[in-house]
Amino acid sequence: MRLEPKPAPSLAVTLLFPLAAIATTLVLTSILVLAAGASPLSVFYLVAKGAAGSQFALLETLTRATPLIFTGLAIAVAFRAKLWNIGAEAQLYIGGVVTVVLGTGALPLPSVILIPVIMVAVMAAGALLLLGPAVLKTRFGVDEVVTTLLLNFIVLLFVSMLLEGVLKDPMGLGWPQSQKVVAEAQLPRLIQGKRLHYGFVIALASAVLVWVVMKKTVLGYEMRAVGLNPEGARFVGILVNRALMKTALLSGGLAALAGFSEVSGLKGNLTLDLSPGYGYTGIVVAMLAMLNPLGVIASAIFVAGIFVGADAMSRAAKVPSYIADVMVATSLLTMVVAILLTRFRIRWR
Amino acid sequence: MSSNPVLRLSRISKRFGPLRANEAISFDLKRGEVIALLGENGAGKTTLMNILFGHYVADEGTVEAFGKPLPPGDPRAALDAGIGMVHQHFTLADNMTVQENIALGTQSLWRMRLDRAAARRRIEQLSADFGLAVEPAATVSTLSVGERQRVEILKALYREARILILDEPTAVLTPAETDALFRTLKLLVAKDLSIIFISHKLHEVMAVSDRVLVLRSGQLVGERETGATDRKELAALMVGQEVKPAEVSPVKLGAPLLALERVSTTPYNGAGLDKVSLTLTAGEITGLAGVAGNGQAVLAALIAGIRRPTGGSISIAGREIADWSPRVALAHGVARIPEDRHAIGSIGDMSVTENVIAERYRSPRFSRMGFLNWKAAGRFAEKLIADYDVKCPSPEARIRLLSGGNMQKLILGRALDPDPAVILASQPTRGLDVGAVAYVHRMLLEARDRGAAILLISEDLEEVLALSDRIIVMSKGRLSTPSSRGERSIRELGELMAGHSGEHSDHAA
Numbered sequence: 001m002r003l004e005p006k007p008a009p010s011l012a013v014t015l016l017f018p019l020a021a022i023a024t025t026l027v028l029t030s031i032l033v034l035a036a037g038a039s040p041l042s043v044f045y046l047v048a049k050g051a052a053g054s055q056f057a058l059l060e061t062l063t064r065a066t067p068l069i070f071t072g073l074a075i076a077v078a079f080r081a082k083l084w085n086i087g088a089e090a091q092l093y094i095g096g097v098v099t100v101v102l103g104t105g106a107l108p109l110p111s112v113i114l115i116p117v118i119m120v121a122v123m124a125a126g127a128l129l130l131l132g133p134a135v136l137k138t139r140f141g142v143d144e145v146v147t148t149l150l151l152n153f154i155v156l157l158f159v160s161m162l163l164e165g166v167l168k169d170p171m172g173l174g175w176p177q178s179q180k181v182v183a184e185a186q187l188p189r190l191i192q193g194k195r196l197h198y199g200f201v202i203a204l205a206s207a208v209l210v211w212v213v214m215k216k217t218v219l220g221y222e223m224r225a226v227g228l229n230p231e232g233a234r235f236v237g238i239l240v241n242r243a244l245m246k247t248a249l250l251s252g253g254l255a256a257l258a259g260f261s262e263v264s265g266l267k268g269n270l271t272l273d274l275s276p277g278y279g280y281t282g283i284v285v286a287m288l289a290m291l292n293p294l295g296v297i298a299s300a301i302f303v304a305g306i307f308v309g310a311d312a313m314s315r316a317a318k319v320p321s322y323i324a325d326v327m328v329a330t331s332l333l334t335m336v337v338a339i340l341l342t343r344f345r346i347r348w349r
Numbered sequence: 350m351s352s353n354p355v356l357r358l359s360r361i362s363k364r365f366g367p368l369r370a371n372e373a374i375s376f377d378l379k380r381g382e383v384i385a386l387l388g389e390n391g392a393g394k395t396t397l398m399n400i401l402f403g404h405y406v407a408d409e410g411t412v413e414a415f416g417k418p419l420p421p422g423d424p425r426a427a428l429d430a431g432i433g434m435v436h437q438h439f440t441l442a443d444n445m446t447v448q449e450n451i452a453l454g455t456q457s458l459w460r461m462r463l464d465r466a467a468a469r470r471r472i473e474q475l476s477a478d479f480g481l482a483v484e485p486a487a488t489v490s491t492l493s494v495g496e497r498q499r500v501e502i503l504k505a506l507y508r509e510a511r512i513l514i515l516d517e518p519t520a521v522l523t524p525a526e527t528d529a530l531f532r533t534l535k536l537l538v539a540k541d542l543s544i545i546f547i548s549h550k551l552h553e554v555m556a557v558s559d560r561v562l563v564l565r566s567g568q569l570v571g572e573r574e575t576g577a578t579d580r581k582e583l584a585a586l587m588v589g590q591e592v593k594p595a596e597v598s599p600v601k602l603g604a605p606l607l608a609l610e611r612v613s614t615t616p617y618n619g620a621g622l623d624k625v626s627l628t629l630t631a632g633e634i635t636g637l638a639g640v641a642g643n644g645q646a647v648l649a650a651l652i653a654g655i656r657r658p659t660g661g662s663i664s665i666a667g668r669e670i671a672d673w674s675p676r677v678a679l680a681h682g683v684a685r686i687p688e689d690r691h692a693i694g695s696i697g698d699m700s701v702t703e704n705v706i707a708e709r710y711r712s713p714r715f716s717r718m719g720f721l722n723w724k725a726a727g728r729f730a731e732k733l734i735a736d737y738d739v740k741c742p743s744p745e746a747r748i749r750l751l752s753g754g755n756m757q758k759l760i761l762g763r764a765l766d767p768d769p770a771v772i773l774a775s776q777p778t779r780g781l782d783v784g785a786v787a788y789v790h791r792m793l794l795e796a797r798d799r800g801a802a803i804l805l806i807s808e809d810l811e812e813v814l815a816l817s818d819r820i821i822v823m824s825k826g827r828l829s830t831p832s833s834r835g836e837r838s839i840r841e842l843g844e845l846m847a848g849h850s851g852e853h854s855d856h857a858a
Contacts, residue, residue, distance in 0.1 A: 218719050221703065221710060229696040235655055235687060236707035237675040347406055347422070 017342050018288065021334040022302075028334070029327050036319045043317050047324075050312025051305030057312065059196045063266065065297075065304035067092070067275065069203035070258035071282025072289065072296040073210050078251035080214065080291050081227040083134065083244055087148030088255035089279025090155035091126035095259025096270045097159060098125045100167060100178040103185030103264065111184045118185060119202075119260060126256020127249040129155070134248035138241040152279065160272055167270065178270040187265035199261030204297060206254065211293040213250070223247050255279065284332045290339065303328055353416075355380050355543050356401075356432075356512055361410035363396055369567045370396040373410070376562055376569065378512065383534060383544045385554040385575070388564035389587055389754070389782025394547050397564070398514055402434050403427045414512070433505025434514045437521075439497050441489045448472060448485040451504045475506050479536045480529065494642060495526035502533065513537065514545045519553055520808060521641045524843035531557050549587075549782075551580040552811075563587055588784040598798060600818045603631025604666070606802040607652070607683065607771045612661030618646035620826035624661065627821070627828060629771060629802035634793065635831075636817025637806045640846050644826040645806045646688065649775035652804065653685040654678035655693075665771075679708055684769035686760055688776040688806075690753070694760045697749035701741055702730040704748045705763045733762035738788075754785030761792055772796055772803045778812060790816060810842065824848040 030040035071088040078085035136142035163176040187198040214220035222243040225233040289295030310324030354377035363371040403424040412419040414430040481499040563571040563586040571586040619642030650656040654675035687694040730744035737758040778786040822829040822845035
């Protein structure tokens with residue numbers, strides 16, 4: 001068996017392959033569903049219904065998609081420049097920390113000023129957190145996969161320390177949680193009485209902005225060039241290390257916004273279970289979107305839908321909701337194979 | 350010479366998407382015969398040999414070796430059938446000895462002891478028989494390029510190859526080494542081995558082959574007995590039309606533009622520079638000849654700005670530049686045509702448009718307030734495509750999909766469009782077909798007549814001789830004294846290339 005390169009795929013093929021990948025995922029996960037003693041068709045129907053079958057379900061899916069859009073964008077930006085940021089989880093938590101530090105009454109400002117101030121500070125904090133690994137990579141050749149991944153654990157322990165110490169809510173009955181942010185620091189709900197909040201709108205706007213940056217600006221051009229061929233980029237006068245630094249700042253900032261959006265829009269305070277791995281799932285989201293910022297919106301909603309739908313399904317069909325993790329993980333694998341197949345043809349023999 | 354074929358290719362076809370790399374190619378190779386496979390880059394020579402050697406599987410057609418069909422896609426079967434291949438880029442383990450490299454993979458892993466004495470005797474026997482002098486106990490990293498090539502040939506012979514495929518074998522050799530290689534080929538043929546010699550150098554093809562097969566755009570367009578043809582006819586077959594050599598107008602010297610003063614560097618893809626001084630003057634092409642690996646790579650990288658000197662100074666129009674980089678070089682009007690257009694000269698997965706603005710995207714012409722002006726960029730790409738007669742589907746096509754010649758024309762256009770004062774052309778025609786070579790030469794000569802100072806670095810001595818107003822030979826990181834057009838004979842230059850002469854000086858040029 002060998003791989004032979006293919007010419008550039010057409011747009012139709014580019015769109016078709018993700019669908020084929022999803023179809024393959026469904027077939028593969030059917031095996032586990034059958035093993036759990038349920039009918040795959042009814043289980044997938046229940047997942048789809050749980051994800052989008054009612055207004056409540058749909059809004060829940062979009063709420064869950066919001067942090068995934070931010071982390072997905074963060075990963076998409078970084079991976080374009082071949083900066084392997086596995087630390088979106090840590091950047092998300094730092095975003096949450098800054099949100100509660102500034103949002104629990106330290107700054108007596110009206111909402112229209114306070115929220116932008118917090119967002120800028122959050123992005124700066126996330127950016128700085130990724131700058132460390134980026135400097136180590138460009139100066140000393142330290143692998144950023146290792147440094148960013150390990151920072152996730154360091155930051156989580158740091159947050160744990162804060163929540164047991166200076167940030168601990170005195171009225172929290174001893175739970176490791178922060179105070180609630182003040183009303184001025186909260187993102188309003190999109191629909192009265194529902195959980196979906198303005199963080200979703202900010203996420204959509206961020207996706208459009210990132211798309212503009214990547215497609216239309218000098219910075220995006222430099223980032224893509226550095227990712228595709230660093231030697232070639234250096235030859236034509238692109239300052240490769242500087243471009244990687246800018247990438248790190250943008251990526252870290254975007255991931256930190258996920259933490260801000262979750263605290264300010266949904267949870268109200270910081271806890272150690274702010275993120276069920278949104279930073280890691282962001283990698284799946286970005287890969288499913290083939291690193292396209294606008295595609296991230298669709299893939300984030302898709303992945304969120306699987307998680308939300310699987311919760312509803314497990315209550316009805318008695319198949320454990322872990323099937324969602326399997327589906328998301330499998331879809332990443334099938335997608336990677338699909339991307340490979342758009343660029344190469346397999347020859348058996 | 351017996352007439353039954355040792356190798357028979359029947360109607361081999363291979364497509365990559367819409368590209369027909371090989372189309373119904375058939376030929377026989379007879380015992381004791383040298384076939385030259387001549388063709389421009391992208392003509393399908395390499396694809397054909399990869400099919401023959403089992404790296405690719407043909408869409409149609411069969412390969413027979415010694416009367417037995419060769420299973421497709423199996424390099425092992427090709428080796429067992431007695432086909433040996435000497436690649437252009439050597440496949441030797443540098444830290445092992447010659448003998449270990451040759452014997453590698455020929456003995457069973459389960460044997461307790463290697464029979465070194467017998468292996469050594471065989472290698473020495475083969476060396477003596479075919480004039481392939483090389484010390485079996487020497488470590489490969491200490492060998493010259495010519496010696497390494499001999500090891501590659503010995504490796505194939507040790508495996509009892511009866512058919513030898515040589516892919517562009519002379520690209521890395523001095524004229525003297527090339528002569529030695531040709532003598533070896535004659536000895537091999539005398540022992541009834543058969544040889545396929547891949548080349549785009551016409552004079553070599555005329556010198557060694559019995560028969561010439563010419564490939565063009567994947568098709569076999571001509572088959573000639575070498576004795577019954579000439580270079581002109583072969584060149585015409587290769588490109589489909591007659592090619593006129595470039596005409597050179599008399600030189601009009603201007604002011605000195607770029608000067609290196611006792612510049613030294615660390616080694617990089619070969620030797621480093623050792624206190625090299627060189628001045629490029631307006632209106633003149635300075636040709637730098639030499640065997641690969643003698644410091645040309647680092648000199649080119651230095652002038653391009655991607656390497657810094659460890660000593661000495663670089664000045665432009667008399668002013669010393671302390672902080673030398675690609676940006677600074679570009680800002681001072683130094684155009685660069687890099688040796689490797691795929692790895693360095695272009696970003697393969699970006700479009701033609703994105704590639705042609707790469708050196709100037711920050712200028713007001715192509716960007717404002719951090720936003721790129723894609724309309725202007727697209728117009729520029731279309732202009733270059735039209736002016737330089739580039740064949741490409743659209744400015745939006747990924748540049749990777751273009752042939753070497755068309756890619757080189759775009760890189761040339763990108764470099765020459767701003768009307769540069771200094772031009773660094775490093776192996777500007779490597780791997781190009783005759784037509785594209787003539788085009789590149791014409792463009793360089795035109796730039797010279799406009800008053801540019803040009804440094805032409807090339808391993809192709811004929812190219813250096815044809816274009817240069819002044820020739821310098823590089824050897825072991827140092828420069829010879831310069832000679833003007835026609836002053837030194839090819840033999841004298843060859844001796845300088847081999848580093849035999851003591852003519853090297855610190856203040857050479």
